[in-house]
Amino acid sequence: MNSNINLVILHIFFIVYGEVSSFRCDRRPYGATSPSARPDGRFKLKLMGFDYSYIPDQLYTVQITATDGTSQFTGFMISAEGDMKPDPRNPRRTVSQFPGHIRPQDPTTARFSDRCLYSVEQAAATYKSAIEVYWQAPPTGNGCVTLRAMVAENEDLWYEDGSPLTMKICEDLRQPDDVSPRLNYECQICDEAKYEISFTGIWSRNTHPQSYPENDWIPRYSDMVGVSHSADYVLWTPGTLVTEGLKDLAEYANTSKLETEILEKVGDGVRTLIKAKGHGYRKMGNPSLAIFRTDKVHHLVTVAIGLYPSPDWFLGVTRFELCQEDNTWLAERELNLFPWDAGTDSGVSYESPNIETFPQGAVSRVQMSSYDKNSPFYEIDMKDLHPFGRLHIKLMRTYHRECNEASEGEEETPSTEENPKEDQSDTSPVEPEEPSRYQNPELPTGDGGESPLDADPESSEKCPMSQWQEWSPCEGTCDGGKLLGYKWRERYHLVDGVAVEKYDPSNWRSAKKEVSKYCKALYDDFERTECEESCTDDSDTIENTNDITARRRVMTQIIPGTSWRSKKRDSPLTKY
The missing domain is CATH 2.60.40.4060 (Reeler domain)
Known part of the structure; x- marks a missing residue:
């Protein structure tokens, strides 16, 4: 039953x-x-x-x-x-x-x-x-x-x-350019590599007219900040929560906290801190450039660039693989960049008021084809969206290493410069540099002329630069025993090993050389910073100081036929 x-x-x-x-x-x-x-x-x-x-x-x-x-x-x-x-x-x-x-x-x-x-x-x-x-x-x-x-x-x-x-x-199994390729966890390249990475902005009223900020001088990019790192390190990736540093970059275009977070991980999955200058009004399309190093352990690169103003949107690429499956270094790649959402602010347009997302969301792609008419992406498909920037990664050179060398312990001292300016090479031993094609000591320099300057190895091959000259003395007004003022230094564009715009009365070649507008926009050749020194606040010293300053200005010579570059030659106290 x-x-x-x-x-x-x-x-x-x-x-x-x-x-x-x-x-x-x-x-x-x-x-x-x-x-x-x-x-x-x-x-x-x-x-x-x-x-x-x-x-x-x-x-x-x-x-x-x-x-x-x-x-x-x-x-x-x-x-x-x-x-x-x-x-x-x-x-x-x-x-x-x-x-x-x-x-x-x-x-x-x-x-x-x-x-x-x-x-x-x-x-x-x-x-x-x-x-x-x-x-x-x-x-x-x-x-x-x-x-x-x-x-x-x-x-x-x-x-x-x-x-x-x-x-x-x-x-659609096709991926946007800024989605990382599959990782190579078994990278077996013994040689190390030096890469140049450049970011060029495309965001403008012409390319992205929907909800573009009314005041053209407000939009800007943050500094480009990133790392070359190992597979165990994650700076940011879709599906995870961002750190306070990346939150500041995405919401306020402030990179200070993010740089500090990266520096704390140097030697613990991070090899090089990458940083390049951000640009704003009238220079949005100027390239920003940095140099970084990779090896068989640190063969990934991650970068981020904040969009300002925006709720919490940023551009970048995460865990991008440079070690190819055939165990060769990637030669060159150009990537179109589209906005990511940091998951910390719920605003829908560039200039939305701060609306904190609670609880915090994970990193995701900014919603395309939004049904909110206030969104810059209202009824716009990803495939029809113009990129907001372009990233170019290029292999500059490789450094031979024997496979039995303990490269894990040879960490690079991270560079915090906005552009590659000075030779900040690894602390690891390297082979002697091959002669630069920009150094040609056999060229005639004229009687008593200066020899051509050495190119900064961290500058690009297309736009070689000399190394920075020494800082000028701190110049300013002595007040209460302290001199508060400015100091400055210069470097020069090199063409065929010749320092263009550097005065040398015996060097007849310099005045005939021309530097492209691209190179002038890519690299600054003048840098000024505030300084503070102790001084004696008495009239004799002031007179002597003024006399020295006056004589220094009198001795400054200008190449005949070239323009007077007042921003470099005028008093360092002058604002510009």
């Missing part, structure tokens, strides 16, 4: 299980008693901006429209269905993958369905020839999604399924 009861219960279970497993949403119109008719092509389901595949997390517009321009319908339902996959907890059954969210675009015409998941239906049974709703694509890894539509002309005549009213779309 008990066995019969068990068999009946088991039979009922399999019937119910089969019905639940094959359950499908009933999209029948309210009050309809007749079965659906076969679609005749007069109504069509369309996905606006559809390019054969969907971009994860992208917001799309789904449309039902009459193809003949005259037909109308009263009811509809649009549903999203995910592909079936084996249940990881029970491989004998299947579960549906997440299909994304369907949501109304206009609450007067559409509402969430209370009959079906991931569906919207008509809000009123009025005649209409077209309807639009939003579909938020699922995150990556959810495979294909089927969008289905039901269209009802009246209670007795309605259509569903069929090619005009059903479409299956799968994830």
